[in-house]
Structures are given as C-alpha cells and as structure tokens.
Amino acid sequence: MTSRRLSIAALALAATIGAAQAQAPRVKFEYWYGLTGQLGEVMAEHCKRFNEAQTKFEAVCVGQGGYDRAEQNTIAAFRARQHPTIVQIYDAGTVNFMLSQATYNAVQFAKDFKMKIDWNDYFPGIRSYYATSKGEMWSFPYNSSTAVMYWNRAEWAKIGRTEAPATWEQYERDMRALKAAGSTCAMAFDMDTWQSMEQISAIHNQPIATMGNGYDGLGAELVINQGVFPRHVANLKKWQDEGLARVQTAQTGKTIVQAFSDGSCASMVSSIANHGVVGSTGRDGLDWSVAMIPVYEGFTRHNSLVGGASLWVMANKSKEEYEAAAAFLDFVLTPAEVKWMPNVTGYIPITVPAFNQMLDAGFYAQPKFRGREIAMQSLTFTPPTQFTRGIRLGNFTSIRSEVRSELEAIMNGQKTVEVGLNDAVARSNQILRRFEQTFRGRNLP
C-alpha cells in the first residue's frame, strides 16, 4: 500500500518536474566521467546536486566505465564530432590532452565565460601537476588524492612502538620486529608504479625523467635506473625474500587494500582515497592509522604528488553549452562543494579556503576522518620543485606498464634489479621517441 502510494507520488513529482522543464527549457551539456563503483555514484550525485541547485542549466552526466575508457571514448567521440563538453581525465592522460588541439584551455575558458575562479585557491602541488611548464592551467583539477602509509597500530603496539616509522631504515627494523612477533606480512605491496616509483621519487626530490620530468619538452628520457628508486626496488625484493613484505594483487586473491583491511598485512603504501574504503570494509576492531610515506635517511622530505583526475573542456561546442559548462565548473569549485567531496569519498579538498574551513569546523577531529589531514601535510610539505611538480611524459600509461612488467620480473627473480630497471628505461625511452615522432611539429605548452 504505502509503496504504491509512494510510487504514485513519485510519478506525480516526475510529472511536475517534467512540466517545469517544459516551461523553461534548460540548456543541456554533456559531462563524461571515468570513475566507477561507489565513486561513480558520487560523480552522478555531483551532477544531480548541480541540476538541483539552479534551473538554467542541466548537466547530462554519463559514466564511461573507467578512467582509460573515458579517455578512449572521448578520443573516438571527438573524431566522430560527438564529444562531450566536459570530460574527467586522469593524471596520466594530461599530456595527450595538452597536445590534442581538441580542448579549450582552462585559463582562456575561464576568462571568456567570466568564471569566478581564483587559480591561487588550488593547493600549489595540485596546480603544478596539471599546469603547463609556464604555470598556466589547461584543465580544472577535480578529484585529488596522494599516497600515504597505512599502518596497523595494534601490530606496532606488539613491538612496543606507538609511532609509524618515519624513515625506511626504521621501517625495516620495525618489520623485522613484527616478523619476530609472529606477523607473516608486515607490509603489503604491489607493482603499481604510482606509489613505488612516482611518489617515492617525488618525496626524495629525485627525477623520473630528464627535462624536468618531461615538462620542458617531448625529448625527455627516463632516469629511474639511477638514484633512490633502484635502492627502493632492491629493498622491496629483499623484504619479500625475507618474508617481511608480500605481493598482494587481485591475482593473488587480495589487493593490498583488502589485505590491510582484513588485518592480514600490517601496513601498506596506498592512496588516501582508500581511507574511506579501509574505514568501511576494515575488520571489526582494526586499529589503524595513516602516516606520511617514510623517507630514506640522509634525504630531506619533499612534497608528494597528487593523483586523481581533472576536468577538461573540449573544443567545438556551442556558446550555450560553454555557458552551462562554466556554471558547472564554478559550482563544483564553491567551497561547499569542495568540502562535500571529502565527506563522501576519500579525496582531499582541492582548494585552500575549503581546507581551512574544514579544519576550523573540526572535520579532521572526527574519528571517521582522522588522519586524512596527513595527506594534506604530505602534499604541501614543500613548495613543488621541478621534480615534485608532476610528471609529463608521453604515453605514460605504457611506460607504467613497462616498469610494472620489469618489477614483476625482478620480484620473481627472473632479472636483477639493475638489469630489470635498465630494460624498463630502454623500452620506455623507445615509447617516448615514438610519441615524440607521432607529435612531430607540436610543442608541449
């Protein structure tokens, strides 16, 4: 009975909304997002909030089933002139879009459509990741995260420690002690290069590629076979062989996040975006916290890199659609909306004013969100340097997968660290040269 009455009410409501729309047609524009699952629902919810907040415009939001699909589909759609006005593109797709000649650069767009945006509101580390080498923004940073260390406080308490290790040397001593105390997996890790290669290099202020990590041109070459990364890989291999650390992937049965959440592994380095996941899926009574990723002794800590995605405005759309898009972009950047995102996901607030308001309102003191401010400290630890502002390499997705394959070969014992990383560099440089040749005559802005 009640359910029927409810559905009749819903129908009536839908009819009135329909009628209201018929009276004043809203200007529609398409927005494609890549996130899926619970995060995809949050994206759809964000559109709904925009559509409910005003009556002039309507965002038509379509999930594309994954970040890489969103990029593929946008490329295919652009070639068929069926592309959306706004698209969410992940960090690694930035170069393709900068060189595409298919976008409306953000600074120009904000000026042309009189947006209220103040570019200095963004945290510097977030701004620099998506900015050109001259510091100009070409897209609007959106959902953002960074990597932190997750640690099981109860496990660490067993070895009489109440603090997370601040250096890798201390981490190693802690892991040995944990093993002695009966832990079979003191650290879970996988071959995802975002944590091991990109973040570790950034916090040690080490280059990943020449020419300022690729910002200064398409001629950059990978240099990950030097500096701190080979040392870190050798350590991971050693810890794995000693039974301190364990590879956890979907293929082994549990990802690092699952292995940490169910308490079988005592620590991991992962995105702060998983803070909510660990909180909601963690075993009952799991006593955990987050800390900044450790640094090696003798190095000064630098800021970590942002991860996530930004919003790109595409070229060749109508003035009306652009006005609607500008309204949407202004909407998602209002402090209220920037603050909403961390409430429903593990993402960080992307603007300084919103973050300060959250601090004042005691957001980070709530047990559910405790530790999330660590990500902000990590991201803003120092002003970005030429190696910590971001990575701008052509076809970075393929480079990541080359490095991942070589890391697997190293961990399996098929190759030594030196041979594996040299191979990864050689193959990545071939990819970079092909990319440079494909975009001959175009310059990175």
Add this chain to the structure above:
Amino acid sequence: MTGKRVTFSNTWLAALLIAPQLLLVFTFFYWPAGEALYWSFTLEPPFGGENQWVGWQNFKTVFEDPLYWNSVRISVIFALSSTALAMGIALILATFVDRQLPGYQAYRFMYFWPYAVAAPAVGLAFRFIFAPDAGFVSALNQWYPGIWNPARDGFDAVVLITLANAWSMVAYNFIFFLAGLQSIPRSLNEAAAMDGSGVLRRMADIQFPLLAPTFFFLVVINLTDSFVNSFGIVDITTAGGPARATDLMVYKIYSDGFKGKDYSLAAAQSLVLMLLVISLTFIQFRYVERRVHYT
C-alpha cells in the same frame, strides 16, 4: 536455359538483395581493415590531425621487438593447448551423452551453458577460483606451499588462461560433436556391435573417422577463436602478467592501442595477426582438409 536467364537477368534486383549484407561486411570488416592498413603505414596522433607516412617503420618496430616474438610464442602455445584441451574434453563428454549414459538428457542441456558466459565473466570466476591466497585452489598451497601461484609464476598463469579459455570453448565443441555423433547412422554401430567389437573399438574405427569433418571444422574455429577472442579472459585474470608471461598478441594490441593510444603500432600488429590467422586457416584448408572425407 531460358529459365536460368529469367532468374538471373534482373541484376539490379539481385544487387539490391545482397546490398544490405555487402554493406554490413564493408562497414564492419573492409572499412576498418582498410583504415588499419593505412594507419599501419603512418603515425596516427590519437585525436587525429596530420598523420605522417612512415613506410614500414611500424612493422620494423614490431618485428625488431624481442617481446613481440615472445608474445607470438605464447599465443601459439595458448591456442594449440586450449584447442586440444577444449576439443578433447568435449569429445569425451559428447561420446558419453551419445551413449545415453544415465542422466544424459540433463547433461546435454547443461553442457551448453558455459558458452553463454561472456569472456570477462569467465575470467573473473577463474581468477577467484584459482587465486593462490584465497581461491578454492589455494588448498593446494596448504599441502605444498608455493606450488600454485599464477601471480608469480608465468607457467601457472598460462595454465590458468588456457583452462579458462578451454572451459568456455568446451560447450561449443560439445554441441557440434554431439550433433556429428548423432548423425552417424545407428545401423553402422549396431552392425559393428553384432560383429563383436567393443565400445572403444567402435569409437576408433567408426565414430571418429566419420566425425572427421566436424573435427576439422572445430579445429579451425577453435584456433581462430583462441587467437582473436581471448583478450577478455587475459584482461581479467592476469592482465598480461606476471612479467608479460600471458601477454598474448591480441592483448598486446589492446594494451598498445587502447591503453597506450599508439594506434599505428596496434594497427600494424593487428594486420600481422590477421595475416597469421588467414594463413593458418589457408594451410588447414589446403593440406588438412584433403585428408577429410565428407560423407
């Protein structure tokens, strides 16, 4: 003569009637294949725009890459072993059902189901079942630690995708074998039985030789399918790893083209794959089919 002329004189009608089919073939095969051919001799930027003619460079890049040959080797091993496995199991099952062993009606109905399961779903199921830490098969690792780990051991990973692919192909093969077996006249079998030959003898001397056309057809289909349709399974179970151990040709095309956005390199590889499948099929028709006797 006249009747024939009347039937075929209306060329326009004939053309009109086959046009929809031709249009489909053109749109979904010749056009994309032509585009791929063009791309494989150029460098195509992802968003389009000015592409440059580079001659054989893409093919040179492909053939000079030792990892590409590794990928070819794995693809051939994968195709041969999953075809053998899928056809062997299907043949045994079909013979059982054909002999009307108890419950055969239920089996006949159920064995077809796996074919209706999409490749990514098969991949997901196999990934869970065969996960070394958490899957059912992890019990093996309780007895002999480290004996099964497709996340670490390349051989185990190839076994895993071969099993998954064979499992989904068994159903299809089963139906064809069963239909083939049932079309063999009962009288032949019965006559042989009266002459005193046992079950295995009848299989070897009567049923299998008469199944040869079905067998040949299934070999062609299974090999082709293993080469071109296996990417869904690989993507979900192993993602090409560990250390490229399951990086099949078709999966490499997918990762270079769709993930890496290097359309030209992917186009060159798909042409190579297409030529390989065409020549395999040609060899089979030219040399193997000669030995097949159609009843």
